[in-house]
Amino acid sequence: xxxxxxxxxxxxxxxxxxxxxxxxxxxxxxxxxxxxxxxxxxxxxxxxxxxxxxxxxxxxxxxxxxxxxxxxxxxxxxxxxxxxxxxxxxxxxxxxxxx
Amino acid sequence: xxxxxxxxxxxxxxxxxxxxxxxxxxxxxxxxxxxxxxxxxxxxxxxxxxxxxxxxxxxxxxxxxxxxxxxxxxxxxxxxxxxxxxxxxxxxxxxxxxxxxxxxxxxxxxxxxxxxxxxxxxxxxxxxxxxxxxxxxxxxxxxxxxxxxxxxxxxxxxxxxxxxxxxxxxxxxxxxxxxxxxxxxxxxxxxxxxxxxxxxxxxxxxxxxxxxxxxxxxxxxxxxxxxxxxxxxxxxxxxxxxxxxxxxxxxxxxxxxxxxxxxxxxxxxxxxxxxxxxxxxxxxxxxxxxxxxxxxxxxxxxxxxxxxxxxxxxxxxxxxxxxxxxxxxxxxxxxxxxxxxxxxxxxxxxxxxxxxxxxxxxxxxxxxxxxxxxxxxxxxxxxxxxxxxxxxxxxxxxxxxxxxxxxxxxxxxxxxxxxxxxxxxxxxxxxxxxxxxxxxxxxxxxxxxxxxxxxxxxxxxxxxxxxxxxxxxxxxxxxxxxxxxxxxxxxx
Numbered sequence: 001x002x003x004x005x006x007x008x009x010x011x012x013x014x015x016x017x018x019x020x021x022x023x024x025x026x027x028x029x030x031x032x033x034x035x036x037x038x039x040x041x042x043x044x045x046x047x048x049x050x051x052x053x054x055x056x057x058x059x060x061x062x063x064x065x066x067x068x069x070x071x072x073x074x075x076x077x078x079x080x081x082x083x084x085x086x087x088x089x090x091x092x093x094x095x096x097x098x099x
Numbered sequence: 100x101x102x103x104x105x106x107x108x109x110x111x112x113x114x115x116x117x118x119x120x121x122x123x124x125x126x127x128x129x130x131x132x133x134x135x136x137x138x139x140x141x142x143x144x145x146x147x148x149x150x151x152x153x154x155x156x157x158x159x160x161x162x163x164x165x166x167x168x169x170x171x172x173x174x175x176x177x178x179x180x181x182x183x184x185x186x187x188x189x190x191x192x193x194x195x196x197x198x199x200x201x202x203x204x205x206x207x208x209x210x211x212x213x214x215x216x217x218x219x220x221x222x223x224x225x226x227x228x229x230x231x232x233x234x235x236x237x238x239x240x241x242x243x244x245x246x247x248x249x250x251x252x253x254x255x256x257x258x259x260x261x262x263x264x265x266x267x268x269x270x271x272x273x274x275x276x277x278x279x280x281x282x283x284x285x286x287x288x289x290x291x292x293x294x295x296x297x298x299x300x301x302x303x304x305x306x307x308x309x310x311x312x313x314x315x316x317x318x319x320x321x322x323x324x325x326x327x328x329x330x331x332x333x334x335x336x337x338x339x340x341x342x343x344x345x346x347x348x349x350x351x352x353x354x355x356x357x358x359x360x361x362x363x364x365x366x367x368x369x370x371x372x373x374x375x376x377x378x379x380x381x382x383x384x385x386x387x388x389x390x391x392x393x394x395x396x397x398x399x400x401x402x403x404x405x406x407x408x409x410x411x412x413x414x415x416x417x418x419x420x421x422x423x424x425x426x427x428x429x430x431x432x433x434x435x436x437x438x439x440x441x442x443x444x445x446x447x448x449x450x451x452x453x454x455x456x457x458x459x460x461x462x463x464x465x466x467x468x469x470x471x472x473x474x475x476x477x478x479x480x481x482x483x484x485x486x487x488x489x490x491x492x493x494x495x496x497x498x499x500x501x502x503x504x505x506x507x508x509x510x511x512x513x514x515x516x517x518x519x520x521x522x523x524x525x526x527x528x529x530x531x532x533x534x535x536x537x538x539x540x541x542x543x544x545x546x547x548x549x550x551x552x553x554x555x556x557x558x559x560x561x562x563x564x565x566x567x568x569x570x571x572x573x574x575x576x577x578x579x580x581x582x583x584x585x586x587x588x589x590x591x
Binding site for chain 1: 236240243246247250251254258259262263265266267269270273274276277280281284287288291293
């Protein structure tokens with residue numbers, strides 16, 4: 001039973017780490033990786049909470065759907081990064097003006 | 100087997116039509132404009148069919164594949180979703196006509212123009228599915244579909260600006276969805292169901308105080324959706340994304356895509372979240388008020404027309420959140436009416452901006468050269484849409500703001516009255532700034548191009564619809580009562 005909470009806490013930790021990396025790194029590839037790590041954190045919490053005496057299949061279906069969504073989103077993001085690199089010469093977001 | 104009119108599954112057809120059209124448009128790229136128009140007309144017919152069912156027989160529920168709620172995924176249509184579907188259909192009809200001129204081979208690279216149509220149809224599929232889903236995980240999937248097609252549409256404009264805005268938009272969308280998903284996980288863990296109606300029953304029947312898990316879920320879901328709705332201070336991504344997209348795409352994003360995440364927030368807030376303390380509502384109201392001022396002031400400072408309109412969207416989103424501290428029957432209705440009229444007016448405004456950009460080759464407000472003389476229809480469209488944004492009678496914007504004012508006075512929250520009025524003055528200031536420069540001559544003369552006639556008339560027709568909405572106000576207001584999303588009349 002304690003394992004559920006252990007895995008959930010690890011999932012929450014991954015989510016937070018990913019969020020931190022998403023905000024702090026400027027390179028676009030690192031941002032994409034950070035979002036994927038956040039996603040993995042959520043999936044880990046889902047699967048952890050689903051375990052028990054009688055495992056629940058619904059969260060597993062949700063995780064599979066989530067993975068499909070994450071793969072397509074990452075593919076689109078990578079394609080965009082290539083275009084940004086070709087257009088601006090570097091794979092970074094421009095410095096934001098504070099207004 | 101004969102299916103009676105009452106059982107006809109319009110609710111599924113509304114989602115399937117744009118989906119199949121999107122796939123067909125890959126197969127027949129040469130017939131894509133015709134396909135777009137046919138799609139718009141047939142979806143309007145299907146929405147009319149669903150409207151008949153909802154008005155005659157009340158809220159509709161449909162179990163996909165015959166699997167009912169705890170196991171399967173259900174679709175649900177009440178007055179609220181019906182109105183969103185109608186506005187979406189109207190805006191998309193306008194966009195389909197407008198785009199036949201905008202994505203003309205003579206002005207737009209063919210390789211890009213071809214991708215607009217299927218992406219726009221996928222966007223429409225996602226919107227329709229979102230408004231009809233009654234399952235919080237299905238809502239997550241539709242949110243992602245919506246985000247992916249919207250990002251691809253922004254990137255369609257090409258160029259460094261559009262691409263960097265597109266990727267920032269994508270990151271914001273994914274981040275918002277992950278927060279939403281985390282909240283969904285907690286709700287499922289607590290109640291073992293994903294259906295909004297079942298969750299609502301569970302929470303209503305629990306007389307005990309809501310558990311920390313529910314509060315955490317409400318916080319995560321709200322944070323994710325607020326980020327996607329671009330409520331101040333999470334609006335930073337909206338102006339560049341909306342301003343650098345192609346004309347009809349800007350219209351779709353500002354009118355519909357931002358409203359989609361707001362719609363989910365509204366539904367969950369009304370049906371699931373146990374809001375007992377007034378603090379969260381007041382907080383949203385304060386953020387909304389800051390958004391009205393910040394968006395209005397930033398709009399005034401902008402040099403480019405599309406950036407000005409995008410900041411105006413930030414301000415108008417602020418108005419929607421003023422209903423949360425009031426949380427009364429009238430306030431919800433007024434807010435929702437404002438949402439509909441803003442969708443129509445903002446579409447018209449972005450289309451007018453697209454025409455001006457097409458006409459003079461730029462959208463620098465100071466360099467407008469006799470736009471009114473050369474583009475009378477476009478200027479009229481902008482001014483009429485402006486009437487609704489400012490909230491002058493008899494426009495839809497006026498009715499929405501009037502109901503909000505009434506609710507604010509009834510509940511004695513005078514600070515909201517002041518904010519609504521000052522916000523309208525700010526809106527008037529930035530709209531007259533544009534109209535003023537449209538009349539004057541510019542120092543530099545520039546090359547002009549002919550604007551296709553359907554682009555001018557569509558903008559004008561949608562602006563007129565936004566103004567005339569105020570005259571038929573009782574009808575949409577009555578529709579909002581079907582299925583009682585806002586509770587019984589006068590209960591608040």
